[in-house]
Amino acid sequence: MCLDRREFLKLSAIAAGSMAWPRFSRADAMPGALANLKPMTEGIKPITDEERLGRIEKARRLMKENKIDAIYLESGSSLYYYTGVRWGGSERMFAAVLPARGEIAWVCPAFEEMRARELIRIGSDIRTWEEDESPYKKVAQIFKDRGIQTGAIGIEERVRFFLFDGIRKEAPHLTYVSADPITAGCRMIKSSAELALMQRANDITIAAYKAAVATLKEGLTQDEFAANVSAAFSALGVDGGAFASFGKYTAFPHGSIQPQKLREGDVVLMDGGCNVEDYASDITRSFVFGKPSVRQREIWDLERRAQDAGLEAAKPGATCESVDAAARKVITDAGFGPDYKVPGLPHRTGHGIGLDGHEWTYLVRGNQTRLAPGMCFSDEPTIVIYGEFGIRLEDCMYITEDGPRMFTAQSPSIDHPFG
Numbered sequence: 001m002c003l004d005r006r007e008f009l010k011l012s013a014i015a016a017g018s019m020a021w022p023r024f025s026r027a028d029a030m031p032g033a034l035a036n037l038k039p040m041t042e043g044i045k046p047i048t049d050e051e052r053l054g055r056i057e058k059a060r061r062l063m064k065e066n067k068i069d070a071i072y073l074e075s076g077s078s079l080y081y082y083t084g085v086r087w088g089g090s091e092r093m094f095a096a097v098l099p100a101r102g103e104i105a106w107v108c109p110a111f112e113e114m115r116a117r118e119l120i121r122i123g124s125d126i127r128t129w130e131e132d133e134s135p136y137k138k139v140a141q142i143f144k145d146r147g148i149q150t151g152a153i154g155i156e157e158r159v160r161f162f163l164f165d166g167i168r169k170e171a172p173h174l175t176y177v178s179a180d181p182i183t184a185g186c187r188m189i190k191s192s193a194e195l196a197l198m199q200r201a202n203d204i205t206i207a208a209y210k211a212a213v214a215t216l217k218e219g220l221t222q223d224e225f226a227a228n229v230s231a232a233f234s235a236l237g238v239d240g241g242a243f244a245s246f247g248k249y250t251a252f253p254h255g256s257i258q259p260q261k262l263r264e265g266d267v268v269l270m271d272g273g274c275n276v277e278d279y280a281s282d283i284t285r286s287f288v289f290g291k292p293s294v295r296q297r298e299i300w301d302l303e304r305r306a307q308d309a310g311l312e313a314a315k316p317g318a319t320c321e322s323v324d325a326a327a328r329k330v331i332t333d334a335g336f337g338p339d340y341k342v343p344g345l346p347h348r349t350g351h352g353i354g355l356d357g358h359e360w361t362y363l364v365r366g367n368q369t370r371l372a373p374g375m376c377f378s379d380e381p382t383i384v385i386y387g388e389f390g391i392r393l394e395d396c397m398y399i400t401e402d403g404p405r406m407f408t409a410q411s412p413s414i415d416h417p418f419g
Helices: 005-015 049-065 077-083 110-119 135-145 161-170 180-187 192-213 222-235 247-251 294-313 320-333
Strands: 070-074 095-099 105-109 125-129 152-155 175-178 240-246 267-276 283-288 350-352 359-363 376-379 382-385 389-392 395-400 403-406
Touching (some): 049 070, 049 095, 049 180, 070 077, 070 161, 077 095, 077 180, 105 110, 105 135, 110 125, 125 135, 152 180, 161 175, 180 359, 192 222, 192 240, 192 267, 192 283, 192 395, 222 267, 240 247, 247 267, 247 389, 267 389, 283 294, 294 320, 294 376, 320 376, 359 376
Parallel strands (some): 070 152, 105 125, 152 175
Antiparallel strands (some): 095 105, 240 267, 267 283, 350 359, 350 376, 376 395, 382 389, 395 403
16 A cells, blocks of 8 residues: 555655654653553454455455456565564565465565464475575466466555566566555455454544644644653553644645754644554644644644534445545635635545555545445645645545444544543
8 A cells, every 4th residue: 555644754754854753752751641641452363364264265355256367475464464474575485375266375585484384383384495486476476386387466555566577577477457446455354353453553643643732832832742742652552642733834744854843832743653563553643732722723624524514424335436525615615725725725635544554545636436335534634734734634544334423533623632
């Protein structure tokens, strides 16, 4: 799936010469509001191998429906989704071939075989290659051994080009297509076990945010506040973080590199989350440090109405684009926009979420995909007013037979960011 927002922000911060998610050193004193936090990880139930085998069977059904004979997966969230294997990406091929018929097969550097066997729990066909051998020949042989003489191979969307290029040169008689109908087709619909992990991630995120907000004080920098958020997540037993913006810089949807110090009357925007068994949360809160002005309150209330409209529209059978249209209409009817113009809402209303912070599918104009039970999305229309401030309220929802449900209570008001 696509690069999630937290990873994007980390990379952006590095490019700008600073590091995202600043941490306390051992010598630092943890702020008092964070000192009493306790881990919230007790009772977490990981995804079982039985569920992963069920995912593989669903993938095979989808392959047959889409006339795809096998899919090729390298390290990343889709490989983990089907197999439970996490493997760092490098120039050496480590991959799995999941055929529509027959056993899953693995391709692994020979010197990594013992570690691979420790990690691999699904499938026993492990093909190793020495440093002076071609891994692409191993993949082509797997296709042949699974009876794939002609037909289509699905390439997962995060597979790097040099790997795809090597495979197609070794097996040029096959057709290569996107594996999205298979991988997205499976991953878009969450099981009850997945929803439970996402619920825990959201619960932890709200607890971390509440504790971190209590550390706000005049003169605090955005990096110091982000460090407090990260420390709160750590105390709660997970790795997580958030970026923060103050004042006029809250109009930058993903933050600004400009140094910021908190002042009375500033809008505060915090956006981030954590992962529980690799399942993500993504929550944004916007509020004012001090007493809100009439203008700040009006825009915050408008944003909340737009978020409500998106939630109301997210019924089973509705198109993804209709959810975006409903939220956007509230903002444009108030005189902002139109479309993606600012002042107004400059981006889509929401994204899918699961193992990746941003994944298929998206609440955006032109997406005719219909909502179905088990789908999960962010609901985050933003109002951007450059030179003044921005307001974004973001909660994630999951679709049920009876309609959408939020993982978290929405912000009740600008004065009370947490329900």
